[in-house]
Amino acid sequence: MNGLQVVFLLAALVSLFSAAMVVSARRMMHAALWLVLTLMGVAVIFVTLQSSFFAVVQVLVYVGAIAILIIFSVMLTRRVMEDHGDQILPGWRAAGLVAGLLFAIIVGFLALWQGFTTMLVELPADADNLLDLGQALVSPQGYALPFELASVLLVAALIGAITIAVDRKEDQHG
Amino acid sequence: MDFLRDPFGFVIQEYTGWLGGLGLPAVWVDIIAKLTGALVLATGAMLFVVFLIWYERKLIGRIQDRFGPNRVGPWGIFQPVADMLKIFTKEYITPIGADKFAYNLAPILAVAAVLLLWSVLPLSVTVVGTDLNVGLLFLVAVGGLGEMSYILAGWGSNNKYALLGAFRLVAQLISYEVPLVLSALVPVMLAGTLSVNGIVQAQESVWFIVAAPAAALIFFIASIAEIGRSPFDLIEAESELVAGYNIEYSGLKFGMFFVAEFLHAFTVSMIFATVFLGGWQGPGAAEIPVLGFVYLMLKTFVVYFVTILFRGTLPRFRIDQMMNLNWKVLTPLSLALIMAMAIVGGLTRELPVFWQVIAFLLVNLLLLGATDQLMRLSQSRKTKSNLPMQPLRKVLTTSTKHGAGE
Amino acid sequence: MLGNWLYIGIFALVALMMPALTIFIAGILSPKRPDPIKNSTYECGVETVGPNWTQIKIQYYVFALVFLIFDVEAVLLFPWAVAYQLLPLYAIIEGVLFLLILVVGFLYAWRKGALEWF
Amino acid sequence: MIPLAWYLIFSAALFCIGLFGALARKNAVAILMGVELMLNAVNVNLIAFWHYYAQVRSAPYVHGLAFTTMVFVVAAAEVAVGLALVISAYRRRQTPVVDELTLLKG
Numbered sequence: 018m019n020g021l022q023v024v025f026l027l028a029a030l031v032s033l034f035s036a037a038m039v040v041s042a043r044r045m046m047h048a049a050l051w052l053v054l055t056l057m058g059v060a061v062i063f064v065t066l067q068s069s070f071f072a073v074v075q076v077l078v079y080v081g082a083i084a085i086l087i088i089f090s091v092m093l094t095r096r097v098m099e100d101h102g103d104q105i106l107p108g109w110r111a112a113g114l115v116a117g118l119l120f121a122i123i124v125g126f127l128a129l130w131q132g133f134t135t136m137l138v139e140l141p142a143d144a145d146n147l148l149d150l151g152q153a154l155v156s157p158q159g160y161a162l163p164f165e166l167a168s169v170l171l172v173a174a175l176i177g178a179i180t181i182a183v184d185r186k187e188d189q190h191g
Numbered sequence: 192m193d194f195l196r197d198p199f200g201f202v203i204q205e206y207t208g209w210l211g212g213l214g215l216p217a218v219w220v221d222i223i224a225k226l227t228g229a230l231v232l233a234t235g236a237m238l239f240v241v242f243l244i245w246y247e248r249k250l251i252g253r254i255q256d257r258f259g260p261n262r263v264g265p266w267g268i269f270q271p272v273a274d275m276l277k278i279f280t281k282e283y284i285t286p287i288g289a290d291k292f293a294y295n296l297a298p299i300l301a302v303a304a305v306l307l308l309w310s311v312l313p314l315s316v317t318v319v320g321t322d323l324n325v326g327l328l329f330l331v332a333v334g335g336l337g338e339m340s341y342i343l344a345g346w347g348s349n350n351k352y353a354l355l356g357a358f359r360l361v362a363q364l365i366s367y368e369v370p371l372v373l374s375a376l377v378p379v380m381l382a383g384t385l386s387v388n389g390i391v392q393a394q395e396s397v398w399f400i401v402a403a404p405a406a407a408l409i410f411f412i413a414s415i416a417e418i419g420r421s422p423f424d425l426i427e428a429e430s431e432l433v434a435g436y437n438i439e440y441s442g443l444k445f446g447m448f449f450v451a452e453f454l455h456a457f458t459v460s461m462i463f464a465t466v467f468l469g470g471w472q473g474p475g476a477a478e479i480p481v482l483g484f485v486y487l488m489l490k491t492f493v494v495y496f497v498t499i500l501f502r503g504t505l506p507r508f509r510i511d512q513m514m515n516l517n518w519k520v521l522t523p524l525s526l527a528l529i530m531a532m533a534i535v536g537g538l539t540r541e542l543p544v545f546w547q548v549i550a551f552l553l554v555n556l557l558l559l560g561a562t563d564q565l566m567r568l569s570q571s572r573k574t575k576s577n578l579p580m581q582p583l584r585k586v587l588t589t590s591t592k593h594g595a596g597e
Numbered sequence: 598m599l600g601n602w603l604y605i606g607i608f609a610l611v612a613l614m615m616p617a618l619t620i621f622i623a624g625i626l627s628p629k630r631p632d633p634i635k636n637s638t639y640e641c642g643v644e645t646v647g648p649n650w651t652q653i654k655i656q657y658y659v660f661a662l663v664f665l666i667f668d669v670e671a672v673l674l675f676p677w678a679v680a681y682q683l684l685p686l687y688a689i690i691e692g693v694l695f696l697l698i699l700v701v702g703f704l705y706a707w708r709k710g711a712l713e714w715f
Numbered sequence: 716m717i718p719l720a721w722y723l724i725f726s727a728a729l730f731c732i733g734l735f736g737a738l739a740r741k742n743a744v745a746i747l748m749g750v751e752l753m754l755n756a757v758n759v760n761l762i763a764f765w766h767y768y769a770q771v772r773s774a775p776y777v778h779g780l781a782f783t784t785m786v787f788v789v790a791a792a793e794v795a796v797g798l799a800l801v802i803s804a805y806r807r808r809q810t811p812v813v814d815e816l817t818l819l820k821g
Contacts, residue, residue: 020218021599024606025717029725036729036752040736045744046346050293052748053339055729059755062725064602065717066766071758071783072602073328074672078787081335082665083751083794085365088342089661090744090798092358092653094805105739112738120731127723135719137766142598144769145780147324147385151680153777154673155688160781167673167788168695172702174792175666178799179711182658221600222607229608233615279623287636299616306612310605320608321601328675329605350638355653362657365664372671379678438639443623447616514660514714519707522667526700529674530693533681537689658802662795669791673784 025065032058041105045091053084066137068145197480200317203228232320233306236454243453244271247499254503281442286349289439293347298440298447300340305455307333312461313388315471315483326387327379330462331372334417337455338364341436344448348439356435359510360419360426366517367416367423370409373525377406377532378466381551391470400467402548403532405555407467409525414459415498416517418452422505423513457495464490524562531558659711663703670699722763730756743801747794754790758783 031054038051056079063072106112127133153159194201206227210220245260245268252259260267285294311326313319323329338361345357379385381402382393390399400407416423427435437448464470468490471483508516531554539550677684677692684692706712729752736749765779 019716022717025721029721033725033728033732036732039748039752040732040740040745045742048745048748050343052751055752056755059729059759062722062759063762064599064606066722066762067598068762068765068780068783069323069325069598069602070328070676070780071762073325073332074787075758077328077332077335078665078668078672078791079751079755080339081332081368082365082661082668083791085338085342085361086658086661086665086794086798087744087748087751089358089653089657090802093655093658093802094742094744106741109735109739112735115738116731116735119734120727123727123730124724127720127727132767133720133723135767135770137717137719137722137763138770139599139716140766140769142324144598144766144775145324146775146777147676147679148383148683149680149775149777150780150784151676151678152683152688153781154676154784155680155684155691159777160785161688161691163781163785164673164691165695165698167785168670168698170788170792171666171670172698172705174795175663175702176705178662178795179659179706179709181796181803182655182662182799183709183711222603225604225607226611229604229611233608233611237615280627281623282628282630283624284631284635286638287633288638295620298620299613302616303609303612306615307605307609310608310612321604323601323605324598348638352639358653358657362660366660369664369667372668376671376674376678379675380681383679383682385675385679442627443620447620450616511714514712518663518712522703523700526696526703530696533689533693536681537684537686655802658798662799665791665795669788672787676784 021065025062028058028061028065032062045094046088049084049088049091052087053080056080056084067140070145070147070150195481196478197315197317199315199484200480203318228320229310232309236306236309237302237450239457240450240453241271241275242268243457243495244274247453247456250496250499251503254500275446278443278446283444284439284441286439288349290347290349293343294439295347295444297340297344297347298444298451300343301337301451302447302454304333304336304340305451305458307336308458308462311387312458312465313391313470314487315480316477317480318484319388322386322388325385327375327385327390327466330387331368331375334459335364335368337451340451344440345436348436350439353436353438356426356438360436363419363423363426363513364417366514367413367521370517370521370525371413371417373522373529374406374409374413375466376529377403380529380532380536387465387470390466391472394469394472396544397548398467398469398472402551403467403528403555404552405524405528405559406532407463408559409521409528410467411463411494411497412516412521414463415501416513418455418459418498420452420456420498421502422508425507425510425513428507456498457491460494460498461487461491463494468494520562520566524558528555528558656714659706663706663712666699666702670695719763719767722759726756726759726763729753729759743804744798747797747801750797751790751794754786754793758786761786 035051035054035058039048039055042048042051056075060072060075060080063075154164155161203224207220207224210224211217213220215223248270249259249267258267260270263269263273285291308330310320311323311329313322341357341360341364345354345360348354378390378399381399382390384390384393419426427437437445440448464487469486470490471480471487473482473486476483476486532551535550535554536547539547542550674692674695677695681689681692733749733752733754733756736752737746738749740746740749761779761783765776765783768779769776
């Protein structure tokens, strides 16, 4: 057991515990704050995988933007706040069964794969080379099309979300 | 002589050498050396705040034709120490129904998010906390963590004014993070790296503020907005409102938010000096590392001085003006700037560096001039219609039944 | 690589411990005389009315939304900006095109009045 | 020096917790949080396999990074539109609880 493994286990335990709290917390605000902790834990997991870029992006995008968006939405749908009742659907046992089965199936299948037990060793320092990523993202042999489509997708999401969320006042009495 | 040329690097080397001689395993030597470095840097930063508070109060006093603190010690330099001792002995008042965990975590997180920024800032050639390959992105991301502390503070206080104040502040911070992130793209383009040290080294021949003054201006304004200071301090406008997100805090818990604000102000000045003013670069800085530290501090204090000048002289924005400045001036300008810089840089690639810098400079000035003209145009159109503020054309409310939000 | 992050991790712990310890020490030094009036929620001396959960405006959501979109877009552009000096001209144009598409969305939000604060 | 298996098990567990949240929660915002957890699990998986392939091929391996970037984009778009829908539905029907949202029944 070396230091890196300890860090991984701690981060994984914290993330999984707080993920469990996300799906079980009664108050939405608590769930959102637990979600932030999960996301930070995942960022640490990225660090142990030596992906500095995605560790930082995880904090920037998920904690900095998506979590804030979720917290704003929680505040916007206020009635949840006053709702201390059951936050779980009656069929949660079935959902738990499905999730548990899926976990068993995934791990079972993965365990059949021979690379499953590979030890991940430390990569050379230039492994997560942003230069390569940047070149691949715009090279026609690489990801030029997905790159532009990502922009289209983002704009579609922006336009769609604004159209849906921002009604004019007159629509509201419906 | 080594000691005089580079006292910090010398001490670090001696210290790690001494640690290595103790016979500990190499990993532990590494960890202890890093821990000591972090402790020294963080303590230094925290203590530095005492000086910053004095400096700022003195300057603001001068701007307002007062003396500023002048009783405790020579030139009142011990005034913040006295204030600190006082705040140390103040009672903590925790409001009823507060979410204890969130309430207590918030001030800690506010300071920690700012302190953590210091871990990637290069102080001189030899004293580089850590040369992370995504350093600039790290600075932006960790700077954004502060928002979480405001949400925790506002929400944990169980006070609707604190909550509203927190959400308004977060709305401001995330809005201004857009031009901040976008203008940070320009130095990355010019330097070809995200590492902060790499960006400093890329400015050996020419500072980025010369090549991209528009980006520097956007970055600077967005940074001031990020620290929530005047003229962007309408969230906790102390002369007009109750405090905002920190209304329910007392004693040192309030003090921590105060410390975080001052330290953040200095830290963003340092980031600006690093990214646009060449960091520790200067004549002789590569040979005599301690000079680099002096240069960095000089530049940082110049930038900090300008932020205080802004604070002392500019009137406070109204919130709609502030949002308009962000969304209708800074963001479009930074978008246009990136596109123009990318194309011009691509076209002038074959030219010598000098001409390329001139081309960049011209593009920047052109865009700044165009923005200025457009702003004047819209200003004169507004005054013609004789409206004190923009008409509430599109009134967007969340719910008519539940009242109009706010 | 991991060494850098080790330093940042240690620094993060120190940065968290330092204010926490200071607050803790000050808590020992400071008096504790709680009182129901003193501990009540501060509303300028007026008694608290209504629930503490106020509803916020949809504007906050819209700002957060635009911020998220631009943040993700910046994440895609940062690798592009790092590689910028090595890219051929058409690849630079691709980046500009990427931004132009985004500008369309931004202009839509502007036209729709989503960026107004009132 | 961490087995690949740990990452895969971690990501599977995170995915299943997220799935449980998406299936069992009443509140639409909470469902979206569950979906975010699932997307995060996917990212962990992608980065783990990126590391694995970079190690096996002993050369930088850019595809894992590019895919992860795209997952970030999709996650952002998903959460933006999803939350907009929740807010819109809440404002029309005054409830964020999925069971009570029977818009399609008319």
